[in-house]
Amino acid sequence: xxxxxxxxxxxxxxxxxxxxxxxxxxxxxxxxxxxxxxxxxxxxxxxxxxxxxxxxxxxxxxxxxxxxxxxxxxxxxxxxxxxxxxxxxxxxxxxxxxxxxxxxxxxxxxxxxxxxxxxxxxxxxxxxxxxxxxxxxxxxxxxxxxxxxxxxxxxxxxxxxxxxxxxxxxxxxxxxxxxxxxxxxxxxxxxxxxxxxxxxxxxxxxxxxxxxxxxxxxxxxxxxxxxxxxxxxxxxxxxxxxxxxxxxxxxxxxxxxxxxxxxxxxxxxxxxxxxxxxxxxxxxxxxxxxxxxxxxxxxxxxxxxxxxxxxxxxxxxxxxxxxxxxxxxxxxxxxxxxxxxxxxxxxxxxxxxxxxxxxxxxxxxxxxxxxxxxxxxxxxxxxxxxxxxxxxxxxxxxxxxxxxxxxxxxxxxxxxxxxxxxxxxxxxxxxxxxxxxxxxxxxxxxxxxxxxxxxxxxxxxxxxxxxxxxxxxxxxxxxxx
Ligand SMILES: Cc1cc2nc3c(=O)[nH]c(=O)nc-3n(C[C@H](O)[C@H](O)[C@H](O)COP(=O)(O)OP(=O)(O)OC[C@H]3O[C@@H](n4cnc5c(N)ncnc54)[C@H](O)[C@@H]3O)c2cc1C
Numbered sequence: 096x097x098x099x100x101x102x103x104x105x106x107x108x109x110x111x112x113x114x115x116x117x118x119x120x121x122x123x124x125x126x127x128x129x130x131x132x133x134x135x136x137x138x139x140x141x142x143x144x145x146x147x148x149x150x151x152x153x154x155x156x157x158x159x160x161x162x163x164x165x166x167x168x169x170x171x172x173x174x175x176x177x178x179x180x181x182x183x184x185x186x187x188x189x190x191x192x193x194x195x196x197x198x199x200x201x202x203x204x205x206x207x208x209x210x211x212x213x214x215x216x217x218x219x220x221x222x223x224x225x226x227x228x229x230x231x232x233x234x235x236x237x238x239x240x241x242x243x244x245x246x247x248x249x250x251x252x253x254x255x256x257x258x259x260x261x262x263x264x265x266x267x268x269x270x271x272x273x274x275x276x277x278x279x280x281x282x283x284x285x286x287x288x289x290x291x292x293x294x295x296x297x298x299x300x301x302x303x304x305x306x307x308x309x310x311x312x313x314x315x316x317x318x319x320x321x322x323x324x325x326x327x328x329x330x331x332x333x334x335x336x337x338x339x340x341x342x343x344x345x346x347x348x349x350x351x352x353x354x355x356x357x358x359x360x361x362x363x364x365x366x367x368x369x370x371x372x373x374x375x376x377x378x379x380x381x382x383x384x385x386x387x388x389x390x391x392x393x394x395x396x397x398x399x400x401x402x403x404x405x406x407x408x409x410x411x412x413x414x415x416x417x418x419x420x421x422x423x424x425x426x427x428x429x430x431x432x433x434x435x436x437x438x439x440x441x442x443x444x445x446x447x448x449x450x451x452x453x454x455x456x457x458x459x460x461x462x463x464x465x466x467x468x469x470x471x472x473x474x475x476x477x478x479x480x481x482x483x484x485x486x487x488x489x490x491x492x493x494x495x496x497x498x499x500x501x502x503x504x505x506x507x508x509x510x511x512x513x514x515x516x517x518x519x520x521x522x523x524x525x526x527x528x529x530x531x532x533x534x535x536x537x538x539x540x541x542x543x544x545x546x547x548x549x550x551x552x553x554x555x556x557x558x559x560x561x562x563x564x565x566x567x568x569x570x571x572x573x574x575x576x
Contacts, residue, residue, distance in 0.1 A: 097120070097121035097122055097123055097381055097382065098114055098118065098121070098122050098123075098381065098382055098383045098384075098385065099122075099123055099124075099125060099370075099372055099379070099381040099383075099384050099385070100114070100122070100123070100124040100125070100384075100385045100386075100387065101125055101360050101363075101372070101384060101385070101386045101387060101388050101393075101396075102124075102125075102126060102127075102133070102386065102387035102388045102392075102545065103124050103125075103126025103128075103130075103131040103132070103133070103340070103344070103354060103356070104126075104131075104132060104133025104134065104135070104340070104387060104545070104556075105132065105133060105135055105339065105340050105343075105553055105556055105557060106133075106387040106544045106545040106546065106556035106557065106559060106560045107124055107126070107133075107385070107387035107388075107544075107545070107560075108124065108131060108340050108343040108344060108347065108354075109167065109343065109544075109556070109557040109560035109561065110385045110387055110542075110544055110560035110563065110564060111124045111343070111347050111352055111354070112167070112343055112346065112347065112560075113560060113561045113564035113565070114385065114564050115347065115350055115352055117564055117565075117567070117569070118567075118569075120350075120351055120352065121353075122352050122353070123352070123353040123354075123355060124347070124352065124353070124354045124355065125355050125358040125359075125360050125372070125374055126354065126355065126356050126357075126358060127357070127358065127359035127360070128356070128357070129356050129357050130356065131340045131341065131343075131344045131354065131356070132337050132340035132341070133150075133340075134149075134150035134151070134512065134515055135150050135151055135336050135337050135339065135340055135553075136148070136149045136150050136337055136510075137334065137335025137336055137337035137338070138335075138420075138508065139334045139335055140422075140506075143422075143459065143461065144457075144458060144459025144460070144461065145422055145453070145458040145459060145461045145463050146334070146335050146452070146456070146458065146463070147420035147422070147463070147465075147508055148335060148336060148420075148452070148465065149418050149420065149508065149510040149512070150336070150418075150512070150515075151336055151552075151553055152331055152335075152336060152450065152452065152455070152465075153178070153329040153330065153331050153336075153455065154329060154330055154331070154336070154552075154553050154554060155328075155329050155552070155554065156177075156319065156322035156323075156327045156329070156330060158554075159310065159558070160550070160552075160554035160555055160557070160558040161319065161322070161554050162311070162315055162316050162319035163310065163316075163554065163557060163558045163561060164553060164554045164557050164558075165316050165318040165319045165322060166311065166316035166318065166319065167339075167343075167557060168318065168332075168339065169316060169317065169318040171339070171342040171343065171346060172342075173332055173333075173338055173339060173342055174332065174333040174338075175318075175330050175331075175332060175333075176330060176331045176332065176333055176456055177322070177325065177327040177329075177330040178327065178328050178329050178330060178331075178455060178456075179325060179326050179327055179328060180326040180327070180328045181326070182328065183432045183433060183454060184328075184329075184432070184433060184434045184451070184454045184455040185328035185329065185434070186201045186433070187201070187431065187432060187433025187434065188201070188433060188434050188435070188436075188437075189431065189433055189435070189436035189437070190212060190254060190258055190436060190437055190438070190439060191436050191437075191438045191442065191444075191446075191497045192211070192212035192254060192438070192439055192441075192442055193211065193212045193442075195211065195212075196431060196436060196497070196498075197210065197211045197212050198210075198431065198433075200217065205217065206218045206221070212254050212439075213250055213254060214250065215250070217251075219248075220247040220248055220250070220251045221247070221291060223246070223247055223248050224246045224247055224289050224290050224291050225289060225291050225292070227245070227246065227289065228288055228289075229284055229285065229287070229288030229289060234285065235525070236272050236273065236274055236521050236522055236523075236524065236525070237272075237273055237281075237521060238268065238269050238270060238271060238272065238273065238521050239256055239260060239268050239271050239272065239273045239275060239276060239277060240252050240256060240257060240267075240268035240269040240271075241269070241273075242273040242277065242280075242281060242284075243255070243256040243268070243277075246280075246284065246289070246290050252268065253439055253441045254439050254441075256268050257269075257439050257440050257441070258437035258438065258439040258440075258448070259276075259437070260275075260276075261437055261438070261439075261440065261447040261448060261470060262437045262447070262448055263276070263551070263552075264414075264470075264516050264517075264518060264519070264551050265414050265416050265447055265467065265469070265470025265471060265516050266414060266470060266471050266516070266518045266519075267440065267471040267472075268440075270471070270518065270520045270521065271518065271519055271520060271521075272519050272520060272521045272522065272523045272524065273521075274519070274523065274524050275519040275523065280293070280294075283296075283297060310561070310565075331455065331456055336553075339553075355374070358374050358375060359374070359375075360372050360373065360374050360388075360396060361373045361374070361396070362396055362399070363384060363386075363393075363396040363397050363541075364397075364399070364400050365400065365537075365539050365540065365541070368380065369381055369382045369383065369540050370382075370383070370384045370539075370540050370541065372384065382540065383540040383541075383542070383567070384540060384541050384542070385541075385542045385543075385544060385560075385563060385564070386541060386542070386543055386544075386545070387544050387545040387556075387560065388545065389413065389514065389517065389545065389546065389547055390408040390409070390411040390517065390547035390548075391408065391409060391411070391413055391514060393408055393543075394406075394408040394409045401533075401537070401539075403533070404530065404533050404534070407526065407529060407530050407533065408530065408547075410526055411517050411518070411523070411526065411547050412517070412518045412520060413514035413515070413516065413517050413518065414469070414470045414471050414473060414514070414515070414516055414518060415469055415470075415473040415511065415512060415513050415514060415515065416447075416467060416468070416469050416470050416473070416511075416512045416515050416516060417466075417467070417468040417469045417473070417477070417481075417486050417490075417509065417510070417511050417512070418465060418466075418467055418468075418509075418510045418512060419465070419466040419468070419486060419487055419490035419491075419507060419508070419509050419510075420463070420464075420465050420507060420508040420510075421463070421464045421465075421466065421490070421491070421494065421504040421506075421507050422461050422462070422463055422504055422505050422506040422507065423461065423462040423463075423464075423500070423502055423504050423505060424460075424461065424505050425460075425462060425502070426453065426458075426460045426461060426462050427462075428462045428498075428500050428502065429451060429454065429462060429498065429500075430498075430499070432451065432454045433451060433454060434450065434451065434454065434455060435448060435449050435450035435451045435454075435465075436448060436449050436497070438497075440472070444493065445468050445469065445472070445476035445477070445489055445493070446466060446467070446468050446490070446493045446497070447467040447468060447469070447470050448466075448467050449464055449465065449466050449467070449493075449494065449497065449498070450464065450465040450467070451463075451464060452464065452465055462500075464494060464498075466490040466493065466494060468486070468489065468490060470516070471518070476489075481511075483509040483511075486509050486511070487507055487509050490509075491503075491504070516546070516551060517546055517547045517551060519551070527548045527549070530543065530548075531543065542563040542564070542566070542567065543563065544556065544559040544560040544562075544563045545559065545560075549562070
């Protein structure tokens, strides 16, 4: 009997890769759509030298998760396009707030003066943390907005944290768990009564990063060392990020792993011998299942046998995002170069942010912009099933208003990505622990990876796949035997 991976997005393919390395075959990946990659989708216009990404476009090379992806990218021999810390796209990040584009400070000197949209120098936010005591009752969790407001003041919560959350998960900082991005700061505050105090105390402690232990075969991956040495801030791939899932699929195919496209799993049940999956009206016995499916897609598969597990999976909410890619023939349209801009939700605009793709990577004389819209506020702004034309018009209107670009784009694409980003709302960590405890208590031969559980970025989901595979015992009985 074999191991089955559900989903051929980047996490499912990565799970396949790590399963192959650990256990060998037989192993099959079942993907519902006719292509691999999930939300990673690149449209490379070779003749015009530009690229549209409708999902992710850059990966950060930081930390253990960044090192892990670089190891994979290196093993697949993919051509990397690094963006160094000195590059304009790494240095310049902007907000559109209070009717103007505001360049965010990118050095410690920026803490001293008053930079719009803030009305006070940013060092005052640090003073606020130092002079404000910790919470009396210890919290298990709270929203990242309320944490930032408590520690650094409302302006930081509105103009720094809220837009950052829009940029990362298209969510509302008032709902997203502080543990999503600031778990260690939150825990320092809970322990030492303040973020800065906590940071100072922990500097004197001998901190070993337990998460790294045992992950890499030998030393840190060589490409990661290069990224550190050369100060990469982020990177993309030549011809787009879709090259990563494509290369993984090729690698798996060359090693006799079956990647079955257009093969949606309709049901998943468990018995004493393992599991049964229903694919294309056939009921297949498998030893172990690794699901990389979005939680809301896995829930209906297990509902008949495990309704309470299904209900817990459905408690992880998702948002819809509109992505509008725009191409202009001239490369002199932007007045300020940079990675792009974010729009704080207090501005009450349908736009979450605009990415300046042609500042990040060379686009052969074109200006390429990506407008992200909707997210947590999708229904409020776009109601039910907005047309592509309506969405394109709204995106262009805001490009005109915010960036003063009067020209019509030469070429554009509109994608409405339904339920594309899970929301790690307050209590998420506990929710995921409960889901995994349920699986453990019922001894289900099921592992969960993917964006629903351990982080929403590409690095997170690849690492999540690796960790779940690492947890499987190599003996008694290894999956697939
Ligand atoms: C607009 C946008 C921009 C982003 N930008 C970035 C970025 O710049 N950097 C970054 O690091 N991350 C970014 N991300 C996040 C990143 O794209 C995700 O973390 C990653 O793609 C999630 O991969 P996944 O494999 O977990 O899920 P998915 O991509 O959702 O893959 C799941 C797969 O399962 C398949 N499936 C569903 N149901 C079934 C079924 N019943 N049977 C079989 N198959 C099924 C689906 O077809 C899909 O292929 C972005 C995401 C979005 C939406």
